[in-house]
Amino acid sequence: MKSSFLITRDVIETIVNRLSGTCVFISNLGYRSRELYSMADGPDKFYMLGSMGLASSIGLGLSAVLENREVIVFDGDASIIMNLGSLGSIANFARKNLHVFVLDNRSNASTGGQNSPTAMRTNLFKIAKAAGVDKVARVTDKRALMLVLNSKELPTVVIVRCTDSNIIPPVIPLSPIRIKKRFMEYLHHGE
Numbered sequence: 001m002k003s004s005f006l007i008t009r010d011v012i013e014t015i016v017n018r019l020s021g022t023c024v025f026i027s028n029l030g031y032r033s034r035e036l037y038s039m040a041d042g043p044d045k046f047y048m049l050g051s052m053g054l055a056s057s058i059g060l061g062l063s064a065v066l067e068n069r070e071v072i073v074f075d076g077d078a079s080i081i082m083n084l085g086s087l088g089s090i091a092n093f094a095r096k097n098l099h100v101f102v103l104d105n106r107s108n109a110s111t112g113g114q115n116s117p118t119a120m121r122t123n124l125f126k127i128a129k130a131a132g133v134d135k136v137a138r139v140t141d142k143r144a145l146m147l148v149l150n151s152k153e154l155p156t157v158v159i160v161r162c163t164d165s166n167i168i169p170p171v172i173p174l175s176p177i178r179i180k181k182r183f184m185e186y187l188h189h190g191e
């Protein structure tokens, strides 16, 4: 295994460790939310358990109304492809406090690892650029990830090439309503 090899849960852990405190986190359904929950659950996290593709849209809306916080979205390759309109909206309306990390494992990991379009011809970096997003980064190793995280201004969209962990993350025991309520309470008290 090359040292540059990025594993999904390591990417999430690295980003959360670096950015917790000033940020809120929105995560895509499936393994990404489950990994985030298992490593760093808290009221500053919103797990989108039910709707594939909407994490980036939720992040965009949230970033428009949060004055003093950064919004970090953990999205998936297949999910953002399911909701490509979101990239057009982000290109035109996102403020500087929105940062969408697309964990591109080239598969639908949560449903059995079927190939996603990025395993074939589809290039999310080019799609984000073509949608009009100015600040798009592409990360394939730990060094590049740290460069992005240590940059003065985080990009709007970061495409992170990574591979799934061998560890199956636990199911999130919280109900969607509980997740929403505690997140909203956190936002009200934290702002």
Ligand SMILES: [Mg+2]
Pocket: 076, 077, 078, 079, 103, 104, 105, 106, 107, 108, 109, 116
């Ligand atoms: Mg995927």
